[in-house]
Amino acid sequence: MKKTATTLYAALALLLVGQGALNQLVVRDIWVKNYMPKGSQSATSGLSPDQMLLALAGFREMIAGILWVRADSFFDTGNYDAVLPLIRLVTILDPHQIDVYATGMWHIGYNFTDEDQRSDRRYVPSALALGKEGARNNPDTYELFFETGWMWYHKVDDDYKQAVKWFEEAHKRKDMIQARKNLLAQAYFRNGELDKAIDLYYNLWEEAVALEKGKDATYGNTQVRETIENNLDTNLVRMVQRGDVALKNGTYEQGQYDTKPPFDVGFSARVSVVAPRTIRVEGTWNVLPVGTRVRIVLRDADYPNGTPAGMNWDISDEVKLDPPKNITFMQDQLFVRNRRFDRIIDMSKDVTMYPFSAKKYLVEFYYNPRSAPPHIQDKFGYTGIGFTDSNFLSSDARPGERVMYTNLELSQDQILQRGEWIDRSAVVATKNFDAGRRKLDKDNIINIPNLRAGA
Amino acid sequence: MKQVWAIATTTLGEAIRRRVLLVILLVGVAFIAIAPGLGVLSARSETTVLRSMLLSIIQLTSAVIAVVLTVYMIPNEIERRTIYTILSKPVHRWQFLLGKYFGAVLALMVMMAMMTGVLCLAFFVQQGYRADGLTQLLRAPIMFFVQMCLLAAVGVFFSTFVTPLVNFFLSGAVYLVGTTFSSFFESMLNNPSSSNIAKIIGRxxxxxxxxxxxxxxxxxxxxxxxxxxxxxxxxIKIVAYGVLYIGVLLVAGILVFDRREV
Incomplete structure (x- = not known):
């Protein structure tokens, strides 16, 4: 009996050492690499006690699923404020739920709006941070790289270097959808990398032709191929007519191109405070065709990480559900019609979005030809070579880029119409603003060239 | 081995006849069956949520079954004095303990197989027949089964020397701590402010x-x-770890049970 006990003790010791060695030397690494929950354990503090217990006991995915179903019901009822913390919790509990990250980014970036459907831009860095986190947690799939790139391309619509960077990362992933690959080429165009864009289109075209000839070809493959052909054809013609090919060959100066001479858009603006927290913006823009949107920003003069008519959108790696509520950042577009714009911007109904707690404000006007629609770019060029403004052309607002930028100053008292401004309106204007000017000279009107000369 | 098998099959029969286990099983099966009704999300979210629900229900139900099944295992035999009839026959205590454990494992296998069958049905109803997706999904219940075998071994080990109530909470606590501690330990290792002594104790x-x-x-x-x-x-490596740890618990259980007055 004693011998049996000794054998059992020896077996126990051996098994104990064996499991310990296997645990620490082999299995733990596998678990850490592939299966360990990546979210913070402490971040489960938003859960109810039973949910937290279940989440801690290894049922994180189930709790994430339940919360996501709940978030979906809040979406349906329009209770957007309740959705945000749920999205954060779900992504913490299960950092591999791609849809939650993608929906969360879109929700944070687009859905927090004022009464006039203007996005609260203070949230955009958080939306981008969520995309970055999602991409870090899901590096094997293209989706969150693409979604983050899309947010740079479409929402920020200003820093195309970032869009290119994220789209390129998406392209490196094997599961990138063929139909979405075009967007990188478009981002290259907006970033001024025309050769890269054309090269990519050719590569995509070859890929599309091969897929179309493959045994699993679908009608979708044909559509993708035709889209690429159309884009390639259109952009090659545009590059010739806009003089980009000549620029590359060094013959631009000698030829006649649609972008020559640079067109002076003659921007001018006047801002009047018509009621507390409400401004009227009027001004001129010599481009006759519809399609111009001049960006207007009204922000604290000392807005943290502010840049001309923007901010450092990439400032945060941390998803903040509650951006600082004491700063103001309003961004909108001024739609130009008949070479003029006249817009009332009412910020009085959304005091949490526009608190106006700072003493000084900048009203900024910004136009980047890179973001212009193609028919306007036919005159301005991809990078603004055919664009100028005799007063406000700037190459500092976005270093290395030809943009229009100017700003006007307003004080807190002026915007809130208090103190000495209690019974009168503050009016600030650019020096060239002419209130009586209604019609411009015929020579100043932009003529949109035909895409195919002689056609 | 014959004796172990005989005790195991008897234990399986007892487990199947126990109403409390059947109720837990039925609740689990019912939850699995209604889970596809959650079809309110986008197609992919729906798949993700449904899969996570189905698998979690199986895991949770199996964990409760494993604990409830094993906490009464030895104490009941002693209380009802049936253990004397068994041990008076040419059956060693270790054979009795192993038989009980394997009986619990068989019972778990049967019950988890039933739940997995309903899971397949629910998956089929919601997703249609997709052999590859189902095969992939079935890996989880297999690993859960090994996890429950380990939990059952914990329960059997404790049942050799503590009362069922204490064992219930003890096994539950070991399951909870055993599930969460690794994450805490990794956080501790990655935290530069954690002291070396804490890290050694953690390891x-x-x-x-x-x-x-x-x-x-x-x-x-x-x-x-x-x-x-x-x-x-x-x-394979994870299962090997489980088998070794189950061995530790069973050998320790045998040693404790061998010395126990019954």
């Missing part, structure tokens, strides 16, 4: 505790975009 606990978290492999299975290299090999 010791992490080595000695049964690590249930290793069997929570469902995340990559419910999120199809997650790619795991050498998945099968990983599973």
């Amino acid at each position: 010791l606990v992490n080595t000695l505790l049964p690590n249930f978290a290793y069997y929570n492999v469902q995340n990559p299975l419910i999120n199809p975009t997650v790619v795991i290299q050498d998945e099968t090999q990983n599973y």
Whole structure:
């Protein structure tokens, strides 16, 4: 009996050492690499006690699923404020739920709006941070790289270097959808990398032709191929007519191109405070065709990480559900019609979005030809070579880029119409603003060239 | 071995006749059956949520069954004095203990197989027949089964020397700590402000505790975009760890039970 006990003790010791060695030397690494929950354990503090217990006991995915179903019901009822913390919790509990990250980014970036459907831009860095986190947690799939790139391309619509960077990362992933690959080429165009864009289109075209000839070809493959052909054809013609090919060959100066001479858009603006927290913006823009949107920003003069008519959108790696509520950042577009714009911007109904707690404000006007629609770019060029403004052309607002930028100053008292401004309106204007000017000279009107000369 | 098998099959029969276990099983099966009714999300979210729900219900129900099944195992035999009839026959105590354990494992196998069958049905109803998706999904219940075998071994080990009520909470606590401790330990290792002594103690606990978290492999299975290299090999290593740890618990149980007055 004693011998049996000794054998059992020896077996126990051996098994104990064996499991310990296997645990620490082999299995733990596998678990850490592939299966360990990546979210913070402490971040489960938003859960109810039973949910937290279940989440801690290894049922994180189930709790994430339940919360996501709940978030979906809040979406349906329009209770957007309740959705945000749920999205954060779900992504913490299960950092591999791609849809939650993608929906969360879109929700944070687009859905927090004022009464006039203007996005609260203070949230955009958080939306981008969520995309970055999602991409870090899901590096094997293209989706969150693409979604983050899309947010740079479409929402920020200003820093195309970032869009290119994220789209390129998406392209490196094997599961990138063929139909979405075009967007990188478009981002290259907006970033001024025309050769890269054309090269990519050719590569995509070859890929599309091969897929179309493959045994699993679908009608979708044909559509993708035709889209690429159309884009390639259109952009090659545009590059010739806009003089980009000549620029590359060094013959631009000698030829006649649609972008020559640079067109002076003659921007001018006047801002009047018509009621507390409400401004009227009027001004001129010599481009006759519809399609111009001049960006207007009204922000604290000392807005943290502010840049001309923007901010450092990439400032945060941390998803903040509650951006600082004491700063103001309003961004909108001024739609130009008949070479003029006249817009009332009412910020009085959304005091949490526009608190106006700072003493000084900048009203900024910004136009980047890179973001212009193609028919306007036919005159301005991809990078603004055919664009100028005799007063406000700037190459500092976005270093290395030809943009229009100017700003006007307003004080807190002026915007809130208090103190000495209690019974009168503050009016600030650019020096060239002419209130009586209604019609411009015929020579100043932009003529949109035909895409195919002689056609 | 004959004796062990005889005790195991008897234990299986007893388990199947126990109403409390059947009720737990039925609740689990019912939840699995109604889970596809959650079809309110986008197609992919729906798949993710449904899979996570189904697998979690199986895991949770199995854990409750494993604990309830094993906490009464030895104490009931002693209380009802049936153990004397068995031990008066040419049956060693270790054979009795192993028989009880394997009986519990068989019972778990039957009950988990039933739940997995309903899971397949629910998956089929919601997703249609997709052999590849189903095969992939079935890996989780297999790993959960190993996890529950480990939990059952914990329950059997404690049942050799504590009362069922104490055992219930003790096994539950070991399951909870064994599931969560690894994450805390890794956080501790990555935290530069953690002291070396704390790290050493953490590693010791992490080595000695049964690590249930290793069997929570469902995340990559419910999120199809997650790619795991050498998945099968990983599973084999994790199962090997479980088998060794079950061995530790059973041998320790035999040693304790051998010395116990009955």
